[in-house]
Amino acid sequence: MRLTNEEQRVGIYVDNQPIRPEGVTPDTPLNALNLNWTERDLPERLRTRHVHRLHPYLGKFIPQLAEVFLRKFFRVGQTVLDPFVGSGTTLVQANELGIHSIGYDISAFNVLLCHAKTARYDLTKLKHEVYDALERTRIATQHGEQLSLLEEPPALQNYSVVDSDYLREWYAPCALQELLAYREVVETGDYEYKNLLRVILSRSARSARLTPHYELDFPKAPQREPYYCYKHRRVCEPTTEAFKFLERYSIDTLRRIREFARVRTDARVEVYHADSRTAALPPVDGVLTSPPYVGLIDYHAQHAYAYHLLQLQDLSNLEIGAARNGASERAKQEYVDDIVRVFRNALSVMPSGGWLIVVANDKHRLYPQIATTLGVEPHAEIVRHVNRRTGRRSTEFFETVFVWRKP
Ligand SMILES: C[S@@+](CC[C@H](N)C(=O)[O-])C[C@H]1O[C@@H](n2cnc3c(N)ncnc32)[C@H](O)[C@@H]1O
Known part of the structure; x- marks a missing residue:
């Protein structure tokens, strides 16, 4: 099999079948985590199952990706933090697996959506x-x-x-x-x-x-x-x-x-509307998250209709990496500083040996520098080849899962 440049550069990739998320355990070796699912392996129906498609949201990771890393790095009864919770993929998957979860987001609409997805209903x-x-x-x-x-x-x-x-x-x-x-x-x-x-x-x-x-x-x-x-x-x-x-x-x-409701567990879910750089976080066992990327998406603007109709509080000026700020060298440096602040905050409430798992479309290679600044132990980088075909766009891109450990 021919490896892409990206796959060769990172080096963690094995020529095997894409992993079945439900089969992953803490003992599954990292180099067995082939995340390059095709449409046939993971049809849209599974990627958007139950509440994952309660509302469209641009920029989420697929639930199976969250599932793989929750199964590998977290145990039933532990607590996972997602400081960029978005549409709540981490929270929903953690709950399915009996893992407690806490999410933060600067967008009031995303927080509302997470509450609606994870509430317990009669x-x-x-x-x-x-x-x-x-x-x-x-x-x-x-x-x-x-x-x-x-x-x-x-x-x-x-x-x-x-x-x-x-x-x-x-x-x-x-x-x-x-x-x-x-x-x-x-x-x-x-x-x-x-x-x-x-x-x-x-x-x-x-x-x-x-x-x-x-x-x-x-x-x-x-x-x-x-x-x-x-x-x-x-x-x-x-x-x-x-x-x-x-x-x-x-x-x-x-x-x-x-x-x-059929797969929901009693695991706790908490969601807060706050800036993760400064929020007072409770103790957690580890982090699984996908941060906003530099100059890519305006998270408030994508749901402008909801802000106007529901008269939600607009904190878009506190969004990290907002598209409207571009991807200049200055914007990148500000982005790195902001992400470092969020992860420092998270690391301060994690035990030594806790995992920090970050999914990013890191085309500017900013995350290795972020890891060094944070002083975390880089454990692995796993590249996922993502195929997207929506609307008029037909592009391919990679996302990288950075597996870091608190020393
Ligand atoms: C890539 S999305 C997360 C998507 C999520 N993994 C999912 O599956 O839906 C990044 C999120 O970070 C949020 N965000 C941006 N700046 C933030 C900040 N300062 N504090 C907390 N959240 C922020 C955005 O509103 C957005 O929802």
Whole structure:
């Protein structure tokens, strides 16, 4: 087999089959960790199983990667920290394996999403709440008949006063009325599981934007006319309504929560909205994380619709490595300093011998320098060849798993 330059440089790669995550144990040798799964080894259905696809999120690692390193380096009953928790992949996988987990993120939406994914639900009550919110919205927006399950139909509202230029710009009037009606129902209703309803609202709002289908990740400008769609290879119309998405994602959300409930354990999950450079962290056994990368993604901006609709606190000025700051030499140095601060903070609450596992798309080779500055023992670098085919992009890239140990 021909190794790529990247694989040769790192040296840890063996010519064997990609590893089966569920078969990994603390005794699995590091050089058996072939992480180069193909689409056939790990079809999308498995990568996005249960709550992992509760809401789109750009820049997450796949659950199987988290699973491999949790199985290899952590034990049932230990606590793993993810200081860049994002959409909560580490938390969900740790919980499945009976490992306690604590996550931090600077993005309020990501924290909300993590809460919604990892909460424990009374499934009967949840189903009632999800359908109740949907039916009240249906009535408020005059979508069909009222269901008998509602005792008090809500008064019809006219949401003509919209407090956000973003919302006025990115939604057709009817779609916006439906989203605002749902928001009103959720925020004024007596629901226990509001966070999950907010996630349904956000996911629907993402789909209902006036965005070409091939630009859902990086929308450039509102699309008000029919357009040639590169994704579907035909002329598509911009969407004018949101209720169909609220309906679709309500059903899908219930299914995903039910599926996760079957494999959920009693392991503790905690999530905090804070800057990991300065947060007061509790004691943990080790870290598994994928940091933001320098100049790559604006994490708040990718969910702008959620910030506007849910009126979430915006701390984007504290994002490390934000895309808008670019990848100049200065930006890289600031990035290195920031990542060092986060990991120093994490190392201070870990025992000696604890593992710090970092997944990064390190094309500027900044992480070896970060390890030296931190004084950790570099144990291994495992390169993963990632194939991506989404939207109009068809690119390949590598991510590296750095395995470090606290001396
Ligand atoms: C690559 S993503 C993590 C993705 C995660 N592994 C997943 O599977 O969803 C990096 C995350 O770091 C967060 N972040 C950036 N700066 C931060 C800071 N100063 N403190 C805490 N989190 C921060 C971003 O909001 C983003 O969610």
